[in-house]
Amino acid sequence: MGKPLVIGLTGGIASGKSSVAEGFSQLGVPVIDTDAIAREVVAPGMPALNAIKARFGNSVLDATGQLNRRALRNLIFEDAQARADLEAITHPAIRDLALNRIAAADAKYVVLVVPLLIEKGWDRLVDRVLVIDAPESTQKARLMQRDGISAEKAQAIINSQADRSSRLTKADDVIHNDAALESLDNEILALHNKYLSLTTT
Structure with a gap:
């Protein structure tokens, strides 16, 4: 098998990158997490x-x-x-x-998880950029709950990263992670099938 298709998975803090990576992993896709x-x-x-x-x-x-x-x-x-x-x-x-x-990796495609994929130029190392997107208000609420921090601290962390529009302009694919888990699973499966089809053309 030749070099696999490389999907660069990124997104803002508390956007749900880990959940999406786990979804691909459960489908048997190798996930390489830079963290x-x-x-x-x-x-x-x-x-x-x-x-x-x-x-x-x-x-x-x-x-x-x-x-x-x-x-x-x-x-x-x-x-x-x-x-x-x-x-x-x-x-x-x-x-x-x-x-x-x-x-x-012995696979048709791999998922490379890089939180600062765009900010640090890792997008040049991947074939496609997959952005996990969530409204800033959702990120903020998740961050406050996850890390037990204030709204001000959560906002400061969000502000320190690339803004949503900058990430989205670089995206080849987008998963909108602001709905139910079942919806997220469906989005992951649809992309899984898409990536497999790209490797057979």
Whole structure:
């Protein structure tokens, strides 16, 4: 089997990316989640963790030698250069591992989940962009409930990402995740059949 069709799945925070990814997974489609890969590449013994330690010092490690994510977040929160340095270490490692998994997938198509697909230029690595879209009011309510945060904090997080219109202009396909779960399942199945048909033409 040749290289699979790569579907880049993205969407704003609390839009339902995980639910949609799980739906594709249940249909037997390989799902490659860059958030999960991001945790793998900074595991103890991995080159990226050694580079992070060299750049930021031992304060970003916990007592067991694992990455202390909170300490690292605090260091880069308001330091653009530190954030850029971290991304220069982690992003190539994440991209390389993701591409390796795509190449190894024995499937007609794969779903690559990248929250900041458009913002970070990952759309250039995929064949089609699938945007999970939800009204901002829905995102906000889900975020407040999920993370137990204030309306102001939720709005600030939403504002820090690309706006809906920017994402939608890049979309080849859109799932509107603002209705019942049954409707979501139907949208996923329809796209599944579409992607399979694209691989046989």
